Amino acid sequence: MADKTKVTEQYYAPPPDLGGWESFRIFLWNSETGQFLGRTGSSWAKILLFYVIFYACLVGFFAGLLAVFYQTLDMKVPKWQLDSSIIGSNPGLGFRPTPETSNVESTLIYYRANDKGSVLKWAKVIDEFLHTYRRKGSGSGEVPGAENRVACSFNSGPLGDKQVCDVPVDDFSPCTPANQYNYEQGAPCVFLKLNKIFNWKPKLYNTTDDLPGNMPEDLKQHIKSTSGKNEANMVWVSCEGENPADVENIGPIQYIPRRGFPAYYYPFTNKDGYLSPLVAVLFEKPRTGVLINIECKAWAKNIFYDRYERRGSVHFELMVDRGFGCDVTTGAMALQKRTIKIIVITVITLLIIGALLGILLGLLLRSDKVALEVWPRGADGSKEPKIAYKVSDNSSYLPWVRRINDTLSEYNKIRTGSNAGKLVKCDYNTKISPDQVCDVDINLFFPCTAANKYNYQNGKPCVFLKLNKVSNWKPNPYNTTDSLPATMPLDLKQAIKPKSGQLDMNEVWVSCEGVSEADKNNIGSMQYIPSPAHGFPSYYFPYTKEPYLSPLVVVMFENPALDTAINVVCKAWAKNIVEGGEQVAARFQLKVDS
Incomplete structure (x- = not known):
């Protein structure tokens, strides 16, 4: 009886003292217990099953949320429009060609008219931009909805549900790829476009009654000549030099095919195949060898102009150089005259500034205390x-x-x-x-x-x-x-x-x-x-x-x-x-x- 009630004595035995490499080897695979990385096969199966179920539930949960979220969106129509949206209801004006993307802050179009490589560089940029405008079919490699484009005019009737107005860029002569967009002739074309704003409709200046005072006089005369006609239903465009010297150097300008964006292109409703209308601005005789600052504006009653924030306008610089071409003498004489003019203006300006600084310093340094x-x-x-x-x-x-x-x-x-x-x-x-x-x-x-x-x-x-x-x-x-x-x-x-x-x-x-x-x-x-x-x-x-x-x-x-x-x-x-x-x-x- 005494033997049955006797408590068996047990003693704690410390684990064997193993070396670092031996401990790591046993951690990788313990042959005695069948453990791999500290776990048995059944333990690994349980934990893997747990995480599969856990992440499957997470994926399902977020997939459900996304599905509900996408039910509130229309892929064609934005939820927030015009003034309710971030971009607002004042479209911006853009220009092409733009300089290389490596220099995003630059707005300078500079080339040498007698250098084929320099001309082709800019012609290639315009070709890439107009590539979408030239793809008309619906086959492989074509733009989705290109077959919806139809020719429009001021006398056209309403468009169908899927129809959009075409932009016939090949009719913009001489601003065509065959002419390298007239860059080789030293009279380059610059393309303008309005940014797309969903459901935006222009309020047009189609009469001379309420034209703004800062509108250029030549544009006012143009509107006057079209007043009362369908052709007056345009978002008008004007380009001019920013400074007096730029106005003198910019030379005559043509707007191709017309001086603005026809109203029948609006509103933009995100139909397949839609193309923003373009205006090609042909600078006929810009002064060579001179940097010209140019500002172009879009004119409509609901396009508000702000030069500082570049609202309703776009700025770029144009410089056409002829290098050592056939107009060297004329260019040198023009450059010499301009250099003399710049020197004279600079000297006069410095003298005036010096006199003003002298007066200012005299006032600042004048002593009003007796010493x-x-x-x-x-x-x-x-x-x-x-x-x-x-x-x-x-x-x-x-x-x-x-x-x-x-x-x-x-x-x-x-x-x-x-x-x-x-x-x-x-x-x-x-x-x-x-x-x-x-x-x-x-x-x-x-x-x-x-x-x-x-x-x-x-x-x-x-x-x-x-x-x-x-x-x-x-x-x-x-x-x-x-x-x-x-x-x-x-x-x-x-x-x-x-x-x-x-x-x-x-x-x-x-x-x-x-x-x-x-x-x-x-x-x-x-x-x-x-x-x-x-x-x-x-x-x-x-x-x-x-x-x-x-x-x-x-x-x-x-x-x-x-x-x-x-x-x-x-x-x-x-x-x-x-x-x-x-x-x-x-x-x-x-x-x-x-």
């Missing part, structure tokens, strides 16, 4: 120059002398030129006429003259100050001691005090001093020239015309500390040239080496 300027400027044109030189070395100070000479030469040109008669010597009691200006006599600036090298050779350099030109600006001077600002230097206040209430108080005062305490100690004494002036007299203002001489104040530094860089700030003082709470100022550095 104090320091001369001489630095070698790099810096407005805050570092004037450093050695007294004993004339090569170090002569560049500064030359820069001052260059500045004052502008004064000399006016004082000795054709405008010298307009200059008058001014003071506070002088009244000048509107065509006169006050003179600035630079010879009164002694010893700061060119003959003395502006005192640079004596270690007492002269620095010239002037205000920039601001049109119609008048100074509001500090002309009494009551209103002098607290920040004005004491020496300038002392110079103004004796003149209080006098006419020569009406000046834009000038002061110069060191920036730091050390600079103030090193700057030494200064003299303002012409003496006894201490600024710019107000009778020089306002600046309203040319010629004009800006007044100058020369500051001579009589004994600056040698071998020391001195930072100097000069200020102009008037009530209406305060900037940021302070008077306008000019800064520079002065260093005189022994």
